[in-house]
Amino acid sequence: MIDETRSWGQRGAVVVAVAGTVLIAAGAFWLSFTALADLARRSGVAAGQAWAWPMIVDGLIVVATVAVVALAGRRTAWYPWSLLAGGALISVAANALHAIVAADADVPAVLAASVAAVPPLVLLASTHLTVVLVRSRPADSASEPEAVADVPDRGASEPVGRRRTAARLREEGWSNKAIARHLKVAPSTVGRWFAATPTVPDVQENPKDLTP
Numbered sequence: 001m002i003d004e005t006r007s008w009g010q011r012g013a014v015v016v017a018v019a020g021t022v023l024i025a026a027g028a029f030w031l032s033f034t035a036l037a038d039l040a041r042r043s044g045v046a047a048g049q050a051w052a053w054p055m056i057v058d059g060l061i062v063v064a065t066v067a068v069v070a071l072a073g074r075r076t077a078w079y080p081w082s083l084l085a086g087g088a089l090i091s092v093a094a095n096a097l098h099a100i101v102a103a104d105a106d107v108p109a110v111l112a113a114s115v116a117a118v119p120p121l122v123l124l125a126s127t128h129l130t131v132v133l134v135r136s137r138p139a140d141s142a143s144e145p146e147a148v149a150d151v152p153d154r155g156a157s158e159p160v161g162r163r164r165t166a167a168r169l170r171e172e173g174w175s176n177k178a179i180a181r182h183l184k185v186a187p188s189t190v191g192r193w194f195a196a197t198p199t200v201p202d203v204q205e206n207p208k209d210l211t212p
Contacts, residue, residue, distance in 0.1 A: 018133045025062075025126035031119035032058050032095055039098040057094065058120065060087035062127050069131040073178025084124075091120035163193050170194065 036054035041047055064087055067080035099116030100109045162183055169179045176194075180187040 014133055018130055021126045021130040021133065025123055025130060028119040028123040028126060029058055029062075032091060032123060035095050035098045035116060035119070036091070038102065039094055042098075042101065057087060057091050058123060060084075061091060061120070061124055065124065065127040066131050069128065073174050073181070075173045088120065088124050091123075092117045095120055166190055166193055 033051075033054040036057060037050045040050040040053040045053060060083060064080045064084035068077060068084055071077040071080060095116040096113035099112035103109070103112035162185070166179050166183060169182065170176075174182070176190045177187050180190045183190070
């Protein structure tokens, strides 16, 4: 009963945290969106099309952040990381330039650029936090029978499901450390699983052995 109450409390905390980060991300996106749209209009983009430019730039940040979290530990994660870095750099620079262009004459350019750089950075951080919170929601113990404590010195008692999952992730290119984090076990345990994988020798019958 205590564990169930604690689980519901954790779920509630995650829901509140996700809702808060979503609201923060929405506000940061709106501030960055209006600034980038105005910068696009000032740069010669038609007013009816200026909205597309911030959607492209900040939208790339959101999509790349989700991809980075989804592909964590895989070899292909470098690509969304590159897109995320590029999108964040463009958004921060564009917001800062817009602030310098549109700020009042009595406001220092450094101050205006620093204030304008906050929304895209907050958008990046809040999006990443939202995805992490959603993925780390406490799972129902009844629906995950494999979520048992790891026994490092009892190879025969390791859950078969965990080993199969580890083997599948290894085939997909995951490292031992990434697999260990995903399955919540020690990296040495994952290494022992693969080292202990039985190999069946190719044995051929010798006709001479069948002679009485």
